[in-house]
Amino acid sequence: MEKKYQVFVSSTYEDLIEERNVVMQALLELDCIPTGMELFPAANDDKWSYIKKVIDNCDYYILISAGRYGSVNNNGVSYTQMEYEYTLQKQIPTIAFLYKDLSNLPVGKSETTEHGKKN
Numbered sequence: 001m002e003k004k005y006q007v008f009v010s011s012t013y014e015d016l017i018e019e020r021n022v023v024m025q026a027l028l029e030l031d032c033i034p035t036g037m038e039l040f041p042a043a044n045d046d047k048w049s050y051i052k053k054v055i056d057n058c059d060y061y062i063l064i065s066a067g068r069y070g071s072v073n074n075n076g077v078s079y080t081q082m083e084y085e086y087t088l089q090k091q092i093p094t095i096a097f098l099y100k101d102l103s104n105l106p107v108g109k110s111e112t113t114e115h116g117k118k119n
Helices: 014-029 047-056 079-089 114-118
Strands: 006-011 033-035 060-065 094-098
Touching (some): 006 014, 006 079, 014 033, 014 060, 047 079
Parallel strands (some): 006 033, 006 060, 060 094
């Protein structure tokens, strides 16, 4: 039986829905199992503990990053940043798709808060 690789797809959400869908579809076409926050069931665990459990079961991690910092925890750190740093710590192979020129991003895909712009 051929192994199917599980791939965690990480990004800010609302601004990159289309990009996430393209990556998820490509992974499915490659017979991979994509996972990400939009696929998470309601859980009793706190959000970060659950995310780490899912990442621990993944073979690869894909980051899609553009002009938003994303939703933050109580310490002001975005979940996207925490996911990325966690995968580095766990040495999970990572691929990042970064928007090349942030000055050309549409306003709807750009950070609007000072905290987000700073990070």
